[in-house]
Each structure stands twice: as structure tokens, then as C-alpha cells.
Amino acid sequence: MKAIVTVIGKDQVGIIAAVCSLLSEKNVNVLDISQTILQEFFTMTMLVDTSAATVPFARLQEDLSGLAQEKGLDIRVQQEAIFDAMHRI
Amino acid sequence: MLNQKDILSTIHMIDQQHLDVRTITMGISLLDCCDPDPAAACRKIYDKITTSAEKLVKTGEDIEAEFGIPIVNKRISVTPMALVAGSSRTNDYVPFAQAMDKAAKAVGVNFIGGFSALVQKGMTEGDKKLIAAIPEALAVTDVVCSSVNVGSTKAGINMDAVRLMGETIKAAAQRTADQGGFGCAKLVVFCNAVEDNPFMAGAFHGVGEAERVINVGVSGPGVVYHALQSVKGQPFDVVAETIKKTAFQVTRMGQLVAREASARLNVPFGIVDLSLAPTPAIGDSVARILEEMGLEVCGTHGTTAALALLNDAVKKGGVMASSSVGGLSGAFIPVSEDEGMIAAAQSGALSLDKLEAMTCVCSVGLDMIAVPGDTSAATISAIIADEAAIGMVNTKTTAVRIIPAPGKKVGDTVEFGGLLGSAPVMPCHTGSAEDFVARGGRIPAPMHSLKN
Numbered sequence: 001m002k003a004i005v006t007v008i009g010k011d012q013v014g015i016i017a018a019v020c021s022l023l024s025e026k027n028v029n030v031l032d033i034s035q036t037i038l039q040e041f042f043t044m045t046m047l048v049d050t051s052a053a054t055v056p057f058a059r060l061q062e063d064l065s066g067l068a069q070e071k072g073l074d075i076r077v078q079q080e081a082i083f084d085a086m087h088r089i
Numbered sequence: 090m091l092n093q094k095d096i097l098s099t100i101h102m103i104d105q106q107h108l109d110v111r112t113i114t115m116g117i118s119l120l121d122c123c124d125p126d127p128a129a130a131c132r133k134i135y136d137k138i139t140t141s142a143e144k145l146v147k148t149g150e151d152i153e154a155e156f157g158i159p160i161v162n163k164r165i166s167v168t169p170m171a172l173v174a175g176s177s178r179t180n181d182y183v184p185f186a187q188a189m190d191k192a193a194k195a196v197g198v199n200f201i202g203g204f205s206a207l208v209q210k211g212m213t214e215g216d217k218k219l220i221a222a223i224p225e226a227l228a229v230t231d232v233v234c235s236s237v238n239v240g241s242t243k244a245g246i247n248m249d250a251v252r253l254m255g256e257t258i259k260a261a262a263q264r265t266a267d268q269g270g271f272g273c274a275k276l277v278v279f280c281n282a283v284e285d286n287p288f289m290a291g292a293f294h295g296v297g298e299a300e301r302v303i304n305v306g307v308s309g310p311g312v313v314y315h316a317l318q319s320v321k322g323q324p325f326d327v328v329a330e331t332i333k334k335t336a337f338q339v340t341r342m343g344q345l346v347a348r349e350a351s352a353r354l355n356v357p358f359g360i361v362d363l364s365l366a367p368t369p370a371i372g373d374s375v376a377r378i379l380e381e382m383g384l385e386v387c388g389t390h391g392t393t394a395a396l397a398l399l400n401d402a403v404k405k406g407g408v409m410a411s412s413s414v415g416g417l418s419g420a421f422i423p424v425s426e427d428e429g430m431i432a433a434a435q436s437g438a439l440s441l442d443k444l445e446a447m448t449c450v451c452s453v454g455l456d457m458i459a460v461p462g463d464t465s466a467a468t469i470s471a472i473i474a475d476e477a478a479i480g481m482v483n484t485k486t487t488a489v490r491i492i493p494a495p496g497k498k499v500g501d502t503v504e505f506g507g508l509l510g511s512a513p514v515m516p517c518h519t520g521s522a523e524d525f526v527a528r529g530g531r532i533p534a535p536m537h538s539l540k541n
Contacts, residue, residue, distance in 0.1 A: 004096055032254040034093045045096045057155055076100070078157035080091070087095040088337045 009073030114287035175215025186226035202292035255470030280480030307343030336406030361418030376429025388439030407456030425512035471522035
């Protein structure tokens with residue numbers, strides 16, 4: 001299953017490394033990354049594949065939320081289908 | 090990969106513009122629960138609802154988490170109870186409402202609709218008993234919603250039922266006087282009621298429906314409002330186009346959720362209802378959309394035209410996004426549930442008369458309106474008759490959900506809390522309609538009902 005991870009927050013050292021390490025620990029494959037600084041805010045969207053993940057989707061969400069709290073960021077992971085539905089005909 | 094801008098726009102809509110799925114409603118047929126013994130019927134009703142909807146709330150929550158889209162309500166609609174209870178040898182239908190209440194609470198939904206009767210042409214004994222039970226049923230239950238259909242384009246308006254409903258609404262208000270007449274917030278009087286409406290309080294599972302069905306109601310006044318802010322001062326063609334595009338996106342999301350829920354619950358998908366349903370939250374108001382089009386305040390001249398455009402554009406945008414559109418599908422204008430409407434009504438800019446005019450061009454009717462507690466049953470019946478006439482002649486659904494708030498007068502406010510919001514008590518005309526309502530009988534169906 002493909003999902004979109006979005007990370008938004010104040011720019012700081014090691015955001016990408018922290019998120020990618022966590023995903024790698026859970027065997028979630030990163031397919032694509034897009035990252036910019038929007039109005040001083042770090043903004044990253046990642047396309048990931050969770051089909052071989054070692055934890056259920058809900059657990060992955062919890063772990064990412066934990067990381068988000070620790071770093072003072074907003075991190076969410078949502079199924080790709082919701083964005084496809086809204087932005088592609 | 091998806092465009093980053095698109096991804097962020099969806100997240101922005103959810104976080105800041107109140108984009109959500111308003112309700113996943115499971116329709117359940119109770120026709121197989123009929124039993125001459127009322128206790129046995131109630132047992133069957135409880136069992137059927139709890140087994141059918143056992144996983145509804147959990148599935149809704151799972152979808153909510155996985156897709157990151159809030160699903161505000163999970164609800165149930167059932168076969169109009171008058172049809173089911175009509176088989177039982179009893180005069181007291183309140184236990185049927187209690188069975189619904191108990192079952193709904195057991196599965197964790199926040200409302201269950203269908204304590205209903207369809208009496209547009211005439212009333213059966215069961216219908217009469219059900220209507221008689223409504224005030225008590227709404228007082229002793231928490232999550233049961235009731236509706237009565239008193240007219241249709243095909244049958245005309247049943248004025249005996251209209252008279253009865255005026256009295257029933259008064260009685261429901263009195264019976265729940267300690268809660269500001271809250272019982273009336275769970276009671277809708279319809280003309281041309283639809284069988285697949287997922288929204289409360291008017292949802293019921295029509296007899297033409299399948300055994301079980303999943304209907305979804307989307308929402309997004311905040312998203313439309315935000316989109317219109319980017320086209321300030323531009324012609325109406327641009328306004329309509331902008332609303333259409335936004336409605337398309339919102340509905341696609343609703344369709345996805347509906348399909349997903351249907352597959353996971355193994356219950357057929359019914360419809361997506363394209364209604365713009367406001368909430369009392371700031372930035373989730375239909376009134377503010379109308380004002381964004383250039384009106385100083387909702388309710389002033391131009392409001393009806395603005396609403397007509399909004400309603401039509403939402404449908405046009407939504408219809409291509411869903412494989413099956415149904416329910417009420419139109420902008421809602423419930424006064425107490427819309428922050429902008431509340432403000433407009435409090436300032437005196439929005440009157441009952443203007444609201445009535447607005448219901449000619451949108452769904453669904455005079456909704457969540459508080460009037461003084463001393464408003465007579467005949468006046469309420471006359472308000473219902475006016476609204477039903479609009480529905481009958483225009484071949485559309487109209488409804489009245491009105492609260493004659495006990496002890497309150499114009500200028501007071503009735504607090505309901507949550508999604509039901511707070512209702513400013515609005516003035517209604519004081520001229521008597523007593524003799525008009527007392528006539529009874531039937532207002533015949535209009536000429537254009539004879540289409541065959």
C-alpha cells in the first residue's frame with residue numbers, strides 16, 4: 001500500500017534523517033521525496049510503500065506522532081488514495 | 090508522484106478549512122422484525138441493529154485514521170418505525186424508540202433515525218400511534234430521531250397530518266422544556282422526503298432500499314468559503330466555476346470514503362449526499378459563503394440568488410465526482426448550526442420570511458429555528474403547510490425542524506450544544522391561522538404531478 005508522509009515544522013538539523021531512520025526501522029520503503037522551505041517552514045512530502053512494513057499502519061502512525069512530538073513537528077501519514085481522489089481525475 | 094502543492098492543499102483543507110466527511114450512515118431494513126408481540130418485535134429490532142452495525146463505528150474510525158480525514162458522525166437509519174410497529178398488538182410505540190436508542194448506544198453511533206411515518210396521503214392506525222408517541226419517545230431517548238412526511242408532489246399535502254404535527258411539536262417542546270425543547274431538534278416534518286438521506290434528524294431507510302446500505306454525507310462550507318476568497322470581485326461565472334471545482338474535490342473524497350466503508354463492512358454502497366452542511370464552528374458556515382459573494386449580511390436582498398447559485402454549483406461539481414448521488418444534495422441552512430446564520434438572525438437581518446424564500450432554491454427547509462414558546466400549534470402547522478407547499482409545487486424536498494422554545498421570547502437564545510449549536514429565538518407572524526389549519530383534509534397535488 002502506498003502512503004504519503006508529510007512533515008511540516010520549524011527547520012532544524014536532522015529532520016529527514018530522523019524520519020527516514022524511523023521508516024527504515026519499520027521496513028517502509030521511501031519511493032520519492034520532495035522538500036522545500038515554505039515561509040521559513042520545513043515542508044516535506046514523501047511517497048512511501050508500506051506493504052512490507054513490520055508494523056500495522058496504525059502503529060506506524062503512532063510512532064511518527066511520537067517523533068513529531070519529540071521534534072516539535074507536524075508529521076502525518078495518510079493513504080495515497082485520498083490525494084489521488086481529490087487531485088486526479 | 091503527486092504534486093506537493095496538491096498534497097499540502099488537501100492537508101490545509103482538513104486542518105484549517107474544516108473539510109470532513111460529515112456522516113457515514115448505515116441504512117438497515119427492519120421489515121423482518123415485525124411481530125404481533127411488541128416485546129418480541131423490540132427484541133428483534135435490537136438484535137438486527139446491533140448485529141448489522143456492530144463494526145460501523147470501528148470501521149469509520151479506521152478509515153478516518155488511515156486516510157487522515159475526519160469522519161464526524163457514524164449513524165444508523167432504519168425502516169420507518171410505523172411500518173414495523175404497525176404489526177404489533179399495542180397502542181404504545183415508545184418501547185420501539187427505546188429499543189432503537191438502546192441498540193444505537195450499544196454500537197456507539199451518535200444518532201439513529203427512523204422513528205418515522207409516511208402519511209402524505211393518509212394515516213394508518215400505526216401511523217397515528219407513532220405520531221402520538223413522538224413527544225414521549227423523544228423525551229425518554231437520547232439519540233433517536235423522528236420524521237414524518239406530510240406531503241408530496243404526487244399526493245398533495247395531508248392537512249390532517251399537518252395539524253397533528255403542529256400539536257406534536259408543541260407537545261415535544263413541553264415534554265423536553267427543561268432542555269429548551271430539545272425534543273424538537275430531533276423531529277423533522279417533511280414534504281417529498283427522500284429514502285436515502287444520510288443526514289439527521291430526517292434520515293430513514295426507505296422501503297425501496299436494500300437490506301443494508303452505506304450512505305455518506307460530505308461537507309465543506311469552509312473549503313468553498315476559502316476558495317471564493319481567491320476570486321474576490323470577479324463575475325459570477327468565475328464564482329460558479331470555483332465552487333464547482335471545490336465541490337468536485339470534496340465529493341471525490343466522500344466517494345472514496347463511501348466505497349472504502351462499503352467494502353470493509355461488506356454492505357452495498359448507496360449514495361453520496363452532496364450537501365454543504367455547516368457547523369457552529371467559525372469558518373464552517375454557509376451564511377459566510379453567501380456574504381463572501383458580496384452581501385453585507387446573510388438575509389439581505391440578494392441572499393436567495395446567491396444561495397441558488399451556490400446550491401446549483403455544488404451539485405454540478407459533485408455529480409461527476411460520485412458514481413451515485415442522492416439524499417438531499419443541496420446546501421443546508423440550519424440557523425442554530427451555522428455561525429453566520431446565528432449572527433444574521435441575532436442582528437435581525439435574517440427573518441423567517443427570508444429563510445422561507447431561501448428554501449425555494451436549496452435544501453432542505455426551515456431548519457433548526459427557534460420561535461417563541463407561546464407560538465400556537467396552529468401557527469406551527471401553518472408554517473409547515475407553507476413549507477410543504479413550496480416542496481410540493483417545486484418537486485423538491487422541504488422540511489420544518491422548528492423549536493417553540495418553552496418560556497423563551499424573541500431575543501433569547503436556546504443552547505443545544507455540539508453540532509446542534511445555539512438558536513436565537515426568531516419572531517413569527519402573529520396573525521392567526523387557526524381556522525385555516527382546523528379545516529383538515531387534503532391540499533390536492535399540483536397539475537404538474539400528472540406526468541403519466
